[in-house]
Amino acid sequence: MKRKFITILLALSCLFVGCLSGCNSTRQTNNREKIPTTTDVLTIDQDKYLFGLCELSSDINGGVDVEVDNDFIIGNVKALGVKSMRVWMHLHNIIRRAPDSDEISILQGTADLYHDYFAKLKAAGVERILVMNHSFIYPVGCPNSDVQCVPHPIDDRDMYIRFLKLYEKCYELLATEFPEITYWEPGNEFDMVDGTFLHPIGWTAGSSNVFTSSEAARITADLCWYANRGLQKVDKKNVTVFPGMTMSPTTATYLEETYQWIESKKIPTGEEYSDTNTWNYFQICAWHPYPSSTVEAAADTCETLYNVMKDHGDGDKKVWITETGFSEDRFGYDQDRIDALYKDLLDITKSRLKFVETLFLFRMTDCYTTPISDYEDHFGLFYAPGDPINKGKPKPYTETIYKWFYGENADTSGLYWYSTPQEE
Secondary structure: OHHHHHHHHHHHHHHHHHHHHHHOOEOOOOOOOOOOOOOOOOOOOHHHHOEEEEOOOOOOOOOOOOOOOHHHHHHHHHHHOOOEEEEEOOHHHHEEEOOOOOOEEEOHHHHHHHHHHHHHHHHOOOOEEEEEOOOOOOOOOOOOOOOOEEOOOOOOHHHHHHHHHHHHHHHHHHHHHOOOOOEEEOOEOOOOOOOOOOEEOOOOOOOOOOOOHHHHHHHHHHHHHHHHHHHHHHOOOOEEEOOEEOOOOOHHHHHHHHHHHHHOOOOOOOOOOEOOOHHHOOOEEEEOOOOOOOHHHHHHHHHHHHHHHHHOOOOOOOEEEEEEOOOOOOOOOOHHHHHHHHHHHHHHHHHOOOOEEEEEEEOOEOOOOOOOOOOHHHOOOEOOOOOOOOOOOEOHHHHHHHHHHHOOOOOOHHHHOOHHHHHO
8 A cells, every 4th residue: 555655656746747847848849840830931942032122211211311212112123123122110110009008009000001012012023021120119117228228138037028028919919910921030130249239228329238249149039039929829921030140250159159048948038938949939040241352251151150050950941141232332432343242242142152042132222312321321223313413323233233133135224214214
């Protein structure tokens, strides 16, 4: 009898321990179930999707040239024949939080503008729209100093968890409002050492009050996990794209630390279990090579980052370069040199960087009526429509890009759809 009692007690103890273990367990999935989306994220189709673009429209974004509106962008999208477009949609511009609770709602007037823009992009031939946000909504009582600060994950843990839960709700709300969007990039250049897009509360430009690389990596992983869960709650087709990285000398370390946090069994912060499955954090990786010398050197860095992915079992994930391009200011306004650099970029991506599916070229047009800086203002494939001399003309290297995609004898006259009528 005593032996039977001990046996029963041991069995109950095992069940109890198993329960405790399960409450803090690591989620396990098999190889094919590990991809939490019904969208095909394994196939890399450079032939169809390599050519992508970035631009901000004055119809829906502030601080940009008034003439760079939806119609100007759509006209150039049609002329270039791009299939992928990256669109800026910041949370604080489209979501409002109640003044006395963490309830959130869509600003319907702004949402309607985006719906119209997305419909026009798709009618113009765009098949993949990537929506990027790099701002936050804050819980009641969180003393945010701007829209890109984050409560400290250790020193202010309770508020940090509330912040993450609200981030999930924001992406659940966006996915509900925009069923026409599949691809979501929940952040931008979080690896910047100066903390521009991700910093502690109270940060100011040039301040030493920044997150360490490890802290930024942890926060990035948490944000991706919660955004992904919010998106997946609404529709299994949704895809989370890792926030594009800067490719600075510290980026590989930051990416390595992101994987280490995922593997640490300490995150997602605020849940009763850990999740070491990287597919529950993001399904496509992204970074931003802006070559300062040669494209070959930038490609070397791309391969270094991809090797970090492979080292952590993510070699089957593809990469989107969600920003890349050449500022004429950096290269002495030498358009011939930039012409050669763009050809190198396309050739080397095609020959060496086979894990890259899409290059989102930054950006469609120069900034003219609302200048930012000499460097930022001269990335355009087209002159600004407000430029009094060139009025929306394509740059010479834009014709080179067009012919790279469509053949040396391709007719480029369509690229002048905006500028030619104004010259008559």
